[in-house]
Amino acid sequence: xxxxxxxxxxxxxxxxxxxxxxxxxxxxxxxxxxxxxxxxxxxxxxxxxxxxxxxxxxxxxxxxxxxxxxxxxxxxxxxxxxxxxxxxxxxxxxxxxxxxxxxxxxxxxxxxxxxxxxxxxxxxxxxxxxxxxxxxxxxxxxxxxxxxxxxxxxxxxxxxxxxxxxxxxxxxxxxxxxxxxxxxxxxxxxxxxxxxxxxxxxxxxxxxxxxxxxxxxxxxxxxxxxxxxxxxxxxxxxxxxxxxxxxxxxxxxxxxxxxxxxxxxxxxxxxxxxxxxxxxxxxxxxxxxxxxxxxxxxxxxxxxxxxxxxxxxxxxxxxxxxxxxxxxxxxxxxxxxxxxxxxxxxxxxxxxxxxxxxxxxxxxxxxxxxxxxxxxxxxxxxxxxxxxxxxxxxxxxxxxxxxxxxxxxxxxxxxxxxxxxxxxxxxxxxxxxxxxxxxxxxxxxxxxxxxxxxxxxxxxxxxxxxxxxxxxxxxxxxxxxxxxxxxxxxxxxxxxxxxxxxxxxxxxxxxxxxxxxxxxxxxxxxxxxxxxxxxxxxxxxxxxxxxxxxxxxxxxxxxxxxxxxxxxxxxxxxxxxxxxxxxxxxxxxxxxxxxxxxxxxxxxxxxxxxxxxxxxxxxxxxxxxxxxxxxxxxxxxxxxxxxxxx
Amino acid sequence: xxxxxxxxxxxxxxxxxxxxxxxxxxxxxxxxxxxxxxxxxxxxxxxxxxxxxxxxxxxxxxxxxxxxxxxxxxxxxxxxxxxxxxxxxxxxxxxxxxxxxxxxxxxxxxxxxxxxxxxxxxxxxxxxxxxxxxxxxxxxxxxxxxxxxxxxxxxxxxxxxxxxxxxxxxxxxxxxxxxxxxxxxxxxxxxxxxxxxxxxxxxxxxxxxxxxxxxxxxxxxxxxxxxxxxxxxxxxxxxxxxxxxxxxxxxxxxxxxxxxxxxxxxxxxxxxxxxxxxxxxxxxxxxxxxxxxxxxxxxxxxxxxxxxxxxxxxxxxxxxxx
Numbered sequence: 031x032x033x034x035x036x037x038x039x040x041x042x043x044x045x046x047x048x049x050x051x052x053x054x055x056x057x058x059x060x061x062x063x064x065x066x067x068x069x070x071x072x073x074x075x076x077x078x079x080x081x082x083x084x085x086x087x088x089x090x091x092x093x094x095x096x097x098x099x100x101x102x103x104x105x106x107x108x109x110x111x112x113x114x115x116x117x118x119x120x121x122x123x124x125x126x127x128x129x130x131x132x133x134x135x136x137x138x139x140x141x142x143x144x145x146x147x148x149x150x151x152x153x154x155x156x157x158x159x160x161x162x163x164x165x166x167x168x169x170x171x172x173x174x175x176x177x178x179x180x181x182x183x184x185x186x187x188x189x190x191x192x193x194x195x196x197x198x199x200x201x202x203x204x205x206x207x208x209x210x211x212x213x214x215x216x217x218x219x220x221x222x223x224x225x226x227x228x229x230x231x232x233x234x235x236x237x238x239x240x241x242x243x244x245x246x247x248x249x250x251x252x253x254x255x256x257x258x259x260x261x262x263x264x265x266x267x268x269x270x271x272x273x274x275x276x277x278x279x280x281x282x283x284x285x286x287x288x289x290x291x292x293x294x295x296x297x298x299x300x301x302x303x304x305x306x307x308x309x310x311x312x313x314x315x316x317x318x319x320x321x322x323x324x325x326x327x328x329x330x331x332x333x334x335x336x337x338x339x340x341x342x343x344x345x346x347x348x349x350x351x352x353x354x355x356x357x358x359x360x361x362x363x364x365x366x367x368x369x370x371x372x373x374x375x376x377x378x379x380x381x382x383x384x385x386x387x388x389x390x391x392x393x394x395x396x397x398x399x400x401x402x403x404x405x406x407x408x409x410x411x412x413x414x415x416x417x418x419x420x421x422x423x424x425x426x427x428x429x430x431x432x433x434x435x436x437x438x439x440x441x442x443x444x445x446x447x448x449x450x451x452x453x454x455x456x457x458x459x460x461x462x463x464x465x466x467x468x469x470x471x472x473x474x475x476x477x478x479x480x481x482x483x484x485x486x487x488x489x490x491x492x493x494x495x496x497x498x499x500x501x502x503x504x505x506x507x508x509x510x511x512x513x514x515x516x517x518x519x520x521x522x523x524x525x526x527x528x529x530x531x532x533x534x535x536x537x538x539x540x541x542x543x544x545x546x547x548x549x550x551x552x553x554x555x556x557x558x559x560x561x562x563x564x565x566x567x568x569x570x571x572x573x574x575x576x577x578x579x580x581x582x583x584x585x586x587x588x589x590x591x592x593x594x595x596x597x598x599x600x601x602x603x604x605x606x607x608x609x610x611x612x613x614x615x616x617x618x619x620x621x622x623x624x625x626x627x628x629x630x631x632x633x634x635x636x637x638x639x640x641x642x643x644x645x646x647x648x649x650x651x652x653x654x655x656x657x658x659x660x661x662x663x664x665x666x667x668x669x670x671x672x673x674x675x676x
Numbered sequence: 677x678x679x680x681x682x683x684x685x686x687x688x689x690x691x692x693x694x695x696x697x698x699x700x701x702x703x704x705x706x707x708x709x710x711x712x713x714x715x716x717x718x719x720x721x722x723x724x725x726x727x728x729x730x731x732x733x734x735x736x737x738x739x740x741x742x743x744x745x746x747x748x749x750x751x752x753x754x755x756x757x758x759x760x761x762x763x764x765x766x767x768x769x770x771x772x773x774x775x776x777x778x779x780x781x782x783x784x785x786x787x788x789x790x791x792x793x794x795x796x797x798x799x800x801x802x803x804x805x806x807x808x809x810x811x812x813x814x815x816x817x818x819x820x821x822x823x824x825x826x827x828x829x830x831x832x833x834x835x836x837x838x839x840x841x842x843x844x845x846x847x848x849x850x851x852x853x854x855x856x857x858x859x860x861x862x863x864x865x866x867x868x869x870x871x872x873x874x875x876x877x878x879x880x881x882x883x884x885x886x887x888x889x890x891x892x893x894x895x896x897x898x899x900x901x902x903x904x905x906x907x908x909x910x911x912x913x914x915x916x917x918x919x920x921x922x923x924x925x926x927x928x929x930x931x932x933x934x935x936x937x938x939x940x941x942x943x944x945x946x947x948x949x950x951x952x953x954x955x956x957x958x959x960x961x962x963x964x965x966x967x968x969x970x971x972x973x974x975x976x977x978x979x980x981x982x983x984x985x986x987x988x989x990x991x992x993x994x995x996x997x998x
Contacts, residue, residue, distance in 0.1 A: 060996035271998030273991055283990060287983045289976030292757050313963055315986040321975045325965025326985055329756050334782035338749035341742065345722075345753025348740065349761075349972035353753065371743050458996060464987060469977035500972060501738050502758045504717050509733060511741035512725075520688055520733050521741070 034064065034089035036263050037100045038212060039116075040205070041109030043139070045077035047205030048105070050230060052083030053456070054209055057226035059087045060274045060458050062219060062265030067092040067572075068456040069648065070276075071676075074299070074394040079139055080108050082676075089266045093422055093457070093572025097652040097674050100261065103212045105181075105204050107132035107162045108139055112676055114165055115151065119173045122259055123166060124211050126204075127178040130163035177215070177256050181207050184251060188244050203244045210248025215256060216263040220249055271461040277452035278304035280423045280462075281382055284430025285354060286314060286328065287467055290380070292346040292353040294331045294339040299394050300453040301356045301384040305330055336361035340368035340381065347372075347379045348510065350474065350500025352434050354380035359388045359401050366408040369443055373413030375510045376488070376496065376535065378437035378444070378472075382430070385449040385568075387646045396646030397450040399568050399619030405445045406597050406628070412532065414539035416440065417597040419447040421553065421571030423457050425594070431467050432550065439472035439545075440538045441498055447596070449619070451569040451648035473497040477504050486517040490530065494537030543598040551595035552603060556588055562662060563589040563611035565604070565637070567596060567625050570617050570649045577655035586662040593625065605633040615639040615661060617654060640669040647675025684709050684716060688733045693801075695885075697848030697874030698727055701795060702734055704846070704854040705764070709737070711859055719762045722751040724771035726802050727876075728795035731766050745776030748783045748792070755790050758972035759956050762862065763790035769808040770800045773831055777809070784838025784867065788955040791861040791868045792840075794831060795848075797876035798883055805879030812937075818881045832934035832946055835869045836927060841952045842868035843915075843930065844945045847905055848875065849885060853943065865950050873905070873941070888941070908933070908944030917949040 073079035098118040107129035159165040166176040295305040314326035346353035387393025420426040437444040487508035509519030616626040660666035684706040719737035723729035725744035732739025798811040805819030816823040842864040846854035861868035890901040930947035
């Protein structure tokens with residue numbers, strides 16, 4: 031079979047190079063003109079626990095994960111046990127020849143809940159495998175091919191060729207051997223893989239040459255010794271300029287081009303990758319422009335905690351600097367008092383909020399989408415805030431820029447919600463277009479604007495927006511306070527001032543609601559006529575779109591309303607779309623259907639069906655498809671809970 | 677035209693209790709600004725929450741009244757973004773050393789060129805006199821239901837350990853001396869800390885003005901009180917580090933001096949070390965244009981809103997086809 035659709039997975043203990051193998055695999059496929067979508071799963075652990083990267087390759091753009099694997103590429107015994115049932119009939123499993131004798135229930139890193147589930151599955155299937163080899167023999171009956179590769183023998187050959195006496199120095203290259211076998215089995219053009227290895231290992235010629243040697247050895251071994259996999263991954267000709275990146279990189283790129291010049295953070299998964307990428311690129315290149323500048327840079331500050339992070343960003347924002355912080359749920363929990371200060375002082379600070387499994391420490395490295403209500407309501411009292419949510423990696427880029435525009439236009443904190451699935455997924459995209467980016471700074475004054483006039487930082491205006499001046503502007507001063515205050519920024523507890531000042535701040539939200547176009551706040555997909563309307567937010571976007579497309583081919587027409595601005599909620603638009611809907615379905619990654627609740631609160635409209643998930647894994651297009659199909663066939667319960675994921 | 681004291685005053689009513697040490701600190705700050713002729717718009721005063729925190733509203737300069745314990749991060753953010761600002765942080769013993777202790781320690785690691793004043797009166801005044809982190813064990817100030825069950829901390833020793841490069845103590849009722857210490861702090865290249873002993877006439881009935889003045893200790897020879905406070909500089913003590921060899925001995929000397937309390941309380945400069953590179957210098961090593969073009973001064977777009985930042989090189993690194 032020759033195909034341009036292929037699902038590959040690399041699995042192994044953390045620290046064994048699963049990520050770099052997946053990165054090389056993804057890039058090599060991209061180089062061959064294919065589109066790639068990769069999902070990364072890992073434990074909150076440095077070394078030893080299981081991790082995997084699930085990569086979907088296609089000639090068409092793909093935006094979601096699926097439930098099956100064509101070729102499972104494992105570095106250790108556990109990865110075979112963990113994923114064996116996911117391999118599709120006709121697929122294959124690559125494993126370490128030395129792992130065949132490993133007794134399944136002696137694998138020390140398999141946790142009890144997994145073992146219990148696994149035993150149940152074996153009972154259902156009526157099989158009793160003792161070892162990994164036994165297990166593989168069982169799946170062979172389902173038309174799954176298995177390839178036991180002598181990684182150590184191959185490694186020894188590499189060691190001899192390069193004159194390295196210590197084999198332990200080379201064990202890190204098992205991932206490249208596994209890659210070589212994978213590509214050999216699908217007969218993929220090796221030059222693309224070599225190019226990917228050269229790119230990933232950059233300026234380290236010795237490492238590159240050793241890895242290339244290992245790659246070739248494994249590639250040839252697969253072709254000569256492993257027989258026919260029956261599957262050829264073909265390349266596609268393309269002239270399109272494409273990039274391959276993960277969500278945290280897209281946000282960072284958006285922040286830089288959007289003018290962010292100070293970012294604070296406290297280390298937390300999965301947000302920290304963004305700040306590190308920014309720091310690596312702290313000295314900025316500038317375009318040829320009439321604007322004179324003696325150099326651009328971003329200060330990235332690792333703070334002592336998230337309390338410092340948000341307040342430091344606010345301090346910088348007061349000076350007219352575009353400033354942001356990036357965090358996850360536990361960090362945002364610490365930021366809430368600072369958020370209120372920024373709201374009360376009308377500070378345009380941006381918080382990039384990567385949701386993960388919660389509450390508390392929750393699932394630190396796993397997906398979750400349960401912080402919408404928290405983002406909307408965090409901090410005591412009432413103040414305006416804008417909450418955005420991106421649905422894919424490209425939106426992460428453009429929303430990161432918009433977040434600053436809204437923050438400065440409405441002088442209020444903006445929370446940009448992302449989630450772990452977007453943060454750590456990798457995807458190929460058509461090159462982002464910097465030409466589409468526009469910077470809007472709102473009513474930002476300069477010294478010349480206020481010369482000789484009295485300046486009131488919190489002046490009452492019809493829109494609620496008081497023209498802003500950077501702290502440090504010459505010949506003027508102003509005050510800020512977390513207390514209620516007068517127009518100058520001095521403390522005031524007078525009832526009339528309190529009434530007016532709070533109302534002034536809140537009015538900005540009405541102004542934003544009126545001014546921001548609906549195109550920036552929702553995405554609407556689907557045919558003009560439809561028999562159901564799906565509402566969702568965040569990373570389920572890709573899975574929903576793909577499921578819809580499959581259902582459309584089966585004759586079910588659906589609408590999809592993706593909400594990108596969650597506050598202020600475009601409620602008239604949503605109400606209008608839902609009033610017409612025949613079936614109203616919400617799809618979101620939490621237990622209590624938070625978006626559905628918010629829509630009901632603000633429009634009075636209740637959803638008919640709930641498709642929910644909170645197992646710490648993103649939604650796959652397969653399971654969303656199954657759930658939606660049941661609804662369309664009138665066979666679904668009101669509430670379906672998705673559980674796919676390993 | 678030279679700036680006068682009135683240029684640093686605001687019409688806002690000063691609502692501290694009569695006799696509060698904060699009045700002395702406010703005067704000393706304003707006098708230091710006059711002496712240094714710092715234009716109000718170049719000065720930004722940050723405060724936390726508590727009695728001290730109202731100070732910025734009484735000074736005609738940029739004033740940022742922040743959150744309880746969080747004044748340091750706010751100030752650091754502003755100073756990093758705009759290093760031309762003369763940043764003064766006022767905090768209290770509760771604000772800076774209790775709820776804000778983490779920031780107090782970690783700011784020391786960075787040696788950012790700004791001046792921190794701690795108003796230290798041993799109590800939480802605005803919430804009616806609870807014990808602060810500097811109140812000594814066993815003391816029972818006026819409104820405490822029981823004597824203090826916690827030991828008091830030593831801010832000078834903590835500041836030394838944390839890396840502050842200028843550490844001094846002043847006294848709220850010796851305004852002239854305090855003004856001089858504040859000036860030295862402002863002029864110091866690096867992070868300066870000034871702990872200010874400040875009687876709270878309403879809630880601290882132990883460490884009172886009379887107590888500091890030694891009115892309970894009359895010298896039989898002169899018939900005059902023997903003050904508890906004495907000036908370090910009058911004893912020949914020199915805390916300034918002039919060479920790398922002096923760093924450790926002077927650090928140790930300051931640590932020894934920091935232990936003095938009770939009958940002999942030193943004021944003046946404990947330690948000053950300008951050999952430690954400031955944070956601004958550290959950033960400049962990595963980002964050569966930082967001081968010339970810090971975040972607050974950087975243009976980010978042209979008049980039409982087109983970004984002037986190029987991300988092409990980064991996109992190029994991510995490019996896979998075309």
